[in-house]
Amino acid sequence: MTEVLAQHDVLTISGLSKSFHGRLVLDDVSLAVRQATITAIIGSSGGGKTTLLRCLNLLERPDSGTIAVDGAPIFADGAVCTDLPKLRRSVGMVFQRFNLFPHLTAIENVMLAPLDAGVPEQEALERAVTLLRRVRLAHRATAYPEQMSGGEQQRVAIARALALRPSVLLFDEPTSSLDPESTGEVLLVMRELAATGITMVLVTHELAFAREVADHVVFVDAGKITEEGAPAQVLTNPRSPRTREFLTHFTREGGS
Amino acid sequence: MFEVPWSEYSTDLWEGLLKTVSYTVAGFAGAALLGLAVALLRLSTLKALRIPALIYTELFKNVPLLAVIFLTYFGLGSVGLKLDAFQAGTLSLVLFYAAYLSEIFRSAINGVHNGQQEAASALGLGKLSTFRKVVFPQAMRLALPGTNTMLVDLLKSTSLLVTISAAELMSQGRLITSATFRALEVYLVIAAIYFVLCYPLSQGLLWLERRIHAGVPLSPTRRRRLRAARELLEVPA
Ligand SMILES: Nc1ncnc2c1ncn2[C@@H]1O[C@H](COP(=O)(O)OP(=O)(O)O)[C@@H](O)[C@H]1O
Ligand SMILES: [Mg+2]
Numbered sequence: 001m002t003e004v005l006a007q008h009d010v011l012t013i014s015g016l017s018k019s020f021h022g023r024l025v026l027d028d029v030s031l032a033v034r035q036a037t038i039t040a041i042i043g044s045s046g047g048g049k050t051t052l053l054r055c056l057n058l059l060e061r062p063d064s065g066t067i068a069v070d071g072a073p074i075f076a077d078g079a080v081c082t083d084l085p086k087l088r089r090s091v092g093m094v095f096q097r098f099n100l101f102p103h104l105t106a107i108e109n110v111m112l113a114p115l116d117a118g119v120p121e122q123e124a125l126e127r128a129v130t131l132l133r134r135v136r137l138a139h140r141a142t143a144y145p146e147q148m149s150g151g152e153q154q155r156v157a158i159a160r161a162l163a164l165r166p167s168v169l170l171f172d173e174p175t176s177s178l179d180p181e182s183t184g185e186v187l188l189v190m191r192e193l194a195a196t197g198i199t200m201v202l203v204t205h206e207l208a209f210a211r212e213v214a215d216h217v218v219f220v221d222a223g224k225i226t227e228e229g230a231p232a233q234v235l236t237n238p239r240s241p242r243t244r245e246f247l248t249h250f251t252r253e254g255g256s
Numbered sequence: 257m258f259e260v261p262w263s264e265y266s267t268d269l270w271e272g273l274l275k276t277v278s279y280t281v282a283g284f285a286g287a288a289l290l291g292l293a294v295a296l297l298r299l300s301t302l303k304a305l306r307i308p309a310l311i312y313t314e315l316f317k318n319v320p321l322l323a324v325i326f327l328t329y330f331g332l333g334s335v336g337l338k339l340d341a342f343q344a345g346t347l348s349l350v351l352f353y354a355a356y357l358s359e360i361f362r363s364a365i366n367g368v369h370n371g372q373q374e375a376a377s378a379l380g381l382g383k384l385s386t387f388r389k390v391v392f393p394q395a396m397r398l399a400l401p402g403t404n405t406m407l408v409d410l411l412k413s414t415s416l417l418v419t420i421s422a423a424e425l426m427s428q429g430r431l432i433t434s435a436t437f438r439a440l441e442v443y444l445v446i447a448a449i450y451f452v453l454c455y456p457l458s459q460g461l462l463w464l465e466r467r468i469h470a471g472v473p474l475s476p477t478r479r480r481r482l483r484a485a486r487e488l489l490e491v492p493a
Binding site for chain 2: 059084085086087088089092093100101102103107108111112121125126128129138142160161164
């Protein structure tokens with residue numbers, strides 16, 4: 001049974017550990033992400049969510065453990081075992097602070113990676129236009145990032161991350177530096193994206209959104225996955241006392 | 257007051273002007289390339305590369321240009337490395353201005369936000385592509401004002417090459433003066449020519465800065481790409 005399911009895993013993480021300056025930030029984390037599913041990672045700040053996400057495209061080097069993408073190991077025995085640019089073309093990432101290239105217009109931001117990867121100019125252009133339409137920003141294609149709102153910038157960043165047709169898209173708190181209106185725009189785009197069958201791993205504090213779109217919710221605390229399962233279960237009837245504490249705290253602070 | 261027969265000297269002045277422009281172009285091109293190389297060395301993680309680059313920068317920033325000119329022309333000549341005036345003059349300008357430009361370039365590269373390199377690697381860009389397509393264009397924008405100041409400064413400093421009779425404007429001025437004994441008139445004209453060179457240059461560079469700042473794409477590739485994008489976007493989905 002597990003064998004058969006494993007074939008459908010886009011990401012397989014096992015025994016992942018990482019420490020910064022001798023302090024363990026990820027402690028023996030194992031997780032599988034199945035194709036065409038949305039995995040939401042929740043947990044209080046400083047728990048290691050960003051570090052976990054950044055290990056998945058090796059922006060951060062784990063100390064130990066293994067990671068496989070589409071069944072092929074990318075990290076094992078403490079060493080990177082893949083071509084990094086190739087890996088990163090199959091694992092897209094959307095940052096909390098957008099990190100758009102300020103010297104380029106929206107459409108050039110989206111075209112940059114495909115052109116660099118050797119996609120012909122015309123095809124890269126058509127792809128970028130399609131993606132900008134998908135995030136409802138075709139009318140802003142030739143605007144520079146500084147001329148756009150936070151919500152618009154983040155949607156361009158999503159289009160940019162999709163331009164190489166990655167097998168999985170990672171989001172690190174994509175709405176936490178946005179105002180409510182922009183948050184709504186970005187969540188709308190992500191909701192539509194989720195419906196297209198793309199695989200997503202999403203660190204978020206938008207619990208209502210996680211409950212709505214996620215297939216799997218993972219609670220990370222102090223570098224460990226303390227609980228995971230269906231959203232209804234983890235978010236409504238958490239088994240672990242830490243999850244329960246986090247959720248009450250979060251609801252009380254009006255987080256969502 | 258105006259008694260110098262300028263029509264007799266117009267060819268000399270013209271040749272001097274061309275020489276001044278040649279020194280400026282060659283000196284600045286060389287200084288920009290060497291300055292960039294030194295800046296990259298100073299940003300290296302290897303101490304063995306950083307230290308020599310630092311020594312170079314501090315050395316040439318703290319020695320007068322005139323001393324550098326005398327050392328390359330007379331100094332090297334006395335140990336058998338004879339350079340002609342153009343070689344020695346250009347070399348001096350390159351060595352001297354590369355030190356200043358490397359400082360400007362280094363802080364500009366440092367000024368590009370870390371998240372930019374991160375975003376580029378997350379998109380699968382290699383080190384070279386990241387530098388070429390993401391870091392360098394942004395650093396260039398940051399370095400532009402300082403670099404432009406240096407270019408105008410370099411043009412004016414070519415006048416120091418009069419000391420090695422480099423045949424540029426100031427040297428021509430000195431020759432005309434010794435033939436006519438009209439120092440005030442000659443040097444007023446020479447000063448005016450420098451002004452006519454420098455003022456449009458610095459204004460032009462300011463205009464360029466403003467255009468780049470306003471997001472006007474300078475490279476033909478970008479212009480073509482954006483035009484193609486606009487055309488494609490006019491077609492309804
Ligand atoms: N580059 C780094 N250097 C040192 N410590 C880090 C670094 N990145 C993260 N940390 C530390 O690791 C812990 C987990 O951080 P992070 O993964 O950002 O948590 P989260 O995203 O859940 O808030 C924090 O205590 C943080 O200070
Ligand atoms: Mg985080």
